[in-house]
Amino acid sequence: MGREIFCPACGDTVTKSDNNSPVLDFNCLRCREEYELKSSKIIFSRRIVDGAYATMIERLQGSNNPNFFLLNYSPRDYEVSNFFVIPKHFFVPEIIEKRKPLSESARRARWVGCNIVLQSIPQTGKIFYVKDKQIQQREAILQTWKKTLFLREEKEISAKGWVLDVMRCVDSLAKKEFTLDEVYGFEQALQAKHPGNKHIKDKIRQQLQLLRDKGYLEFKGKGKYRVI
Ligand SMILES: [Zn+2]
Numbered sequence: 761m762g763r764e765i766f767c768p769a770c771g772d773t774v775t776k777s778d779n780n781s782p783v784l785d786f787n788c789l790r791c792r793e794e795y796e797l798k799s800s801k802i803i804f805s806r807r808i809v810d811g812a813y814a815t816m817i818e819r820l821q822g823s824n825n826p827n828f829f830l831l832n833y834s835p836r837d838y839e840v841s842n843f844f845v846i847p848k849h850f851f852v853p854e855i856i857e858k859r860k861p862l863s864e865s866a867r868r869a870r871w872v873g874c875n876i877v878l879q880s881i882p883q884t885g886k887i888f889y890v891k892d893k894q895i896q897q898r899e900a901i902l903q904t905w906k907k908t909l910f911l912r913e914e915k916e917i918s919a920k921g922w923v924l925d926v927m928r929c930v931d932s933l934a935k936k937e938f939t940l941d942e943v944y945g946f947e948q949a950l951q952a953k954h955p956g957n958k959h960i961k962d963k964i965r966q967q968l969q970l971l972r973d974k975g976y977l978e979f980k981g982k983g984k985y986r987v988i
Contacts, residue, residue: 938984
């Protein structure tokens with residue numbers, strides 16, 4: 761399958777890694793990005809099951825987690841219904857959910873796995889190659905990838921969490937143009953999430969400014985913004 765997938769970072773073909781690991785890995789020989797493929801007959805919606813919780817958190821903190829390719833296929837004819845990539849820079853601990861430890865009687869007793877909470881990832885963090893069986897434009901895939909690369913510059917995970925929070929707020933407004941007041945509408949929700957922070961509105965403005973500086977948003981003046 762790797763033969764048909766291009767690397768969303770550089771456009772070159774990705775190759776299946778020839779290792780013996782149980783996961784299906786792909787990498788790009790040109791730009792060295794690494795991808796882990798997960799496939800399922802069931803459409804990925806809210807969350808997906810992943811490996812050990814502790815390993816995942818450790819990898820996130822060391823920024824050596826891979827990008828994820830997620831594939832849904834129809835069990836009848838194996839036709840691809842959805843195929844998308846989640847860039848690794850969208851992974852923060854809060855999207856990793858701890859599962860209940862396995863029981864004492866299990867072979868791996870007390871082992872703790874994790875789920876990746878897909879619905880906590882902003883829209884731009886799910887880049888579709890195929891959506892509802894429709895093939896998406898190659899150029900758009902490459903561009904969307906580039907659009908959020910700035911998140912890699914943010915090494916501090918809590919600071920990155922804030923940018924992602926505000927990106928999600930903008931997503932939920934579901935429109936191209938919006939106002940600062942509309943984003944302030946999420947103040948309470950953000951306050952609940954960050955109870956120690958006394959300056960939520962300042963924090964919102966600061967993230968919007970950052971998103972503007974990084975070319976993710978455009979500032980139209982008078983408290984108006986536009987998603988690029
Ligand atoms: Zn590449």
